Amino acid sequence: MAVADTAEARREALKDVFARARGCTRCAPLAASRTQVVFGAGNADADLMFIGEAPGRNEDEQGVPFVGAAGKLLSTLLDGIGLTREDVFIANVLKCRPPENRNPEPQEIANCSEYLFAQLELIRPVVVVTLGNFATRLIRDDPTGITRLRGTAEVRTIGPRTVRLLPSLHPAAALYTASNREVIAADFALIPGLLALGPPEQAVAAPEPAEAAPAAEPASEPAPAPAPAAPEPPSDEPQLGLF
16 A cells, blocks of 8 residues: 555544444454454554454443553553553554454454554554564464563564564463563563664565556547535544544
């Protein structure tokens, strides 16, 4: 997709992606069971992006990722490195809640990847933190477990964007095992240094072939100008939470 260079243009493009995701029915069971699409929220020009697995019940109800106890802990961890949720962007691999919080299925991941890749392309994060085992395996396309990978940064290309990837435990892991909070905090302590490194070199996409010029057509009477389109009525749908 062609991406404009201004922050405002990318913000507007992100809203268009949100609108597409909000009406998505590719995964019929998820579309039928969801309360709403949980697209993501935060700073649309953030250098730091978090990616989880999928919305849970609270997220499905509120339309915002990482709410509830795990979300509060995430906010606390961000505060510990001098950041707030308004400084970052938070998303999930899936934008709809799987029934009973089951694991995402391969076809659901494939169907939803367009939206995540568009978020990466438009937000242009420098650092991406994957939260939890499942999200890390999905993003890295590798079965290596989170206990071996957490706290180890790497430069990795995710869809259209090359980022500094940092796998970490999911904040919910600290809710069940208190000692995990120190482990997650140690991972988060690495984030400022990774941000200071700046963005890694991006892969250069191959140029698209130029289209052949259309053959000249014989002169004809000019077509009448189309009538102006009627303005669309204002929408009462929920808006994307961008800062």
